Amino acid sequence: MNNMPKVAKTFNRQYTENDRKRGSLGMKNVNLFYGSFQAVKEITLDIHTCSITAIIGPSGCGKSSMLRIFNRMNDLIPSARIEGKVEFGGIDIYEPGVDVVELRKRIGMVFQKPNPFPMSIYDNVAFGPRRHGIRNRFALDEIVEKSLMQAALWDEVKDKMGQSGLSISGGQQQRLCIARVLAVEPEVILMDEPCSALDPIATLKIEDLMSTLASNYTIVIVTHNMQQAARVSDMTAFLMVDDDHAGRLVEYGETAEIFTNPNNKKTEDYITGRFG
Ligand SMILES: Nc1ncnc2c1ncn2[C@@H]1O[C@H](COP(=O)(O)OP(=O)(O)O)[C@@H](O)[C@H]1O
Numbered sequence: 633m634n635n636m637p638k639v640a641k642t643f644n645r646q647y648t649e650n651d652r653k654r655g656s657l658g659m660k661n662v663n664l665f666y667g668s669f670q671a672v673k674e675i676t677l678d679i680h681t682c683s684i685t686a687i688i689g690p691s692g693c694g695k696s697s698m699l700r701i702f703n704r705m706n707d708l709i710p711s712a713r714i715e716g717k718v719e720f721g722g723i724d725i726y727e728p729g730v731d732v733v734e735l736r737k738r739i740g741m742v743f744q745k746p747n748p749f750p751m752s753i754y755d756n757v758a759f760g761p762r763r764h765g766i767r768n769r770f771a772l773d774e775i776v777e778k779s780l781m782q783a784a785l786w787d788e789v790k791d792k793m794g795q796s797g798l799s800i801s802g803g804q805q806q807r808l809c810i811a812r813v814l815a816v817e818p819e820v821i822l823m824d825e826p827c828s829a830l831d832p833i834a835t836l837k838i839e840d841l842m843s844t845l846a847s848n849y850t851i852v853i854v855t856h857n858m859q860q861a862a863r864v865s866d867m868t869a870f871l872m873v874d875d876d877h878a879g880r881l882v883e884y885g886e887t888a889e890i891f892t893n894p895n896n897k898k899t900e901d902y903i904t905g906r907f908g
């Protein structure tokens with residue numbers, strides 16, 4: 633299998649049972665429908681805490697749909713309906729009474745196309761904390777600086793905090809969006825093809841950033857770039873549609889395993905570039 637992407641990451645972190653429980657995130661028998669069309673079928677998996685999980689698979693196999701299930705972003709799509717259980721920190725996030733604003737604070741999201749708000753760099757990062765009630769200027773200054781540092785953007789923007797978030801480069805905008813998510817202190821960060829609009833250098837910066845963040849945050853990333861999945865992730869979930877066009881979880885395991893010794897022939901065919 634010499635076509636396999638090279639796995640750069642060494643899988644050396646040891647997880648305790650407590651790690652897994654704290655903010656643990658998982659799906660049990662999840663189905664997702666758009667009207668009568670089933671996009672995601674019978675997915676069950678547990679996401680590992682403080683590590684990077686990549687969701688890979690051919691276009692249209694349900695990766696984005698699956699990612700959005702984790703913080704109820706599909707709620708925004710009127711035709712979407714979900715069955716099954718999605719647990720986060722011991723609660724079913726689809727139970728009635730769950731505070732979705734609070735949920736999305738704990739499980740933040742970064743999108744394919746950088747989407748800073750049309751406001752200053754400072755206000756972009758301060759937006760979430762302000763929304764959650766923080767008004768004190770010193771407290772906000774501190775959060776903004778810390779978040780931009782964590783997003784590896786501070787040095788590049790510290791002298792232009794009043795400038796529009798839209799005036800910086802695409803790669804900087806994406807790191808600004810990551811800083812915006814970090815500012816509300818999430819536990820999980822969902823990223824839907826966060827580098828697909830970026831050049832290779834900006835992409836590597838985001839990948840480095842993800843690796844750094846993974847020591848404190850649980851990251852789930854959708855990528856159609858298998859080299860990227862192999863480079864950055866600890867765990868990989870491979871999705872594919874069956875004849876009924878619904879996306880299923882074909883294989884889920886340690887990235888090093890999936891990319892060197894997959895259990896399923898379909899996984900092997902996909903990662904060696906035989907289809908998709
Ligand atoms: N808002 C939507 N309404 C109806 N169908 C959708 C919607 N979003 C995605 N789909 C369909 O669900 C399937 C999975 O889509 P998606 O999750 O975007 O796949 P991927 O991210 O893997 O490319 C596709 O067949 C797509 O056309």
Ligand SMILES: [Mg+2]
Nearest residue numbers: 695696697854
């Ligand atoms: Mg997608």
